[in-house]
Amino acid sequence: DTGVSQNPRHKITKRGQNVTFRCDPISEHNRLYWYRQTLGQGPEFLTYFQNEAQLEKSRLLSDRFSAERPKGSFSTLEIQRTEQGDSAMYLCASSPAGPETQYFGPGTRLLVL
């Protein structure tokens, strides 16, 4: 049973460019979560999926952010027109269902220049 994987692990981009991150959850985990972590802080919830349905989005998720989980498998998080304030660690987690433990991937570190 492999863990949660995320790609890329690191991304450097220029302001205004679009970036896309991918998360592959633990197989058969129905729930998939995205969190953002800035330096010196704990992770903050962005959005989550139950299978392929995106059920909740945080106010942190501006209209420049979009997430998908086609067919309830992997998920992508896209940031359009990146800003320097988007620089952060983006963490993906999955859980079987309901109030179960969430298991995290290694994260994608984004730096916007």
Add this chain to the structure above:
Amino acid sequence: AQKITQTQPGMFVQEKEAVTLDCTYDTSDQSYGLFWYKQPSSGEMIFLIYQGSYDEQNATEGRYSLNFQKARKSANLVISASQLGDSAMYFCAMIGEDSSYKLIFGSGTRLLVRP
């Protein structure tokens, strides 16, 4: 609204000694869960231990134990026999009755184990 407070930005402990990392929480939910995660410098969040609000006994996982005091709304993590590899950030987190079960994290405690 739920809130997690970790008041120790940094802690030192001597190798092989025990250390307690503090966590207090605030919630109006009757049913909730408390978690501790470890984050090494590599960035991955590693699940350590879980305590449910209705669990009467304190959770234990190997060298980790959770000192759950419901009336005081505290969920301190105790690491026994510290090892050099325990040096990392430690985050306390909770879920409540919100059907999303999203984790609410504290600001973390950086633990440094001295040889």
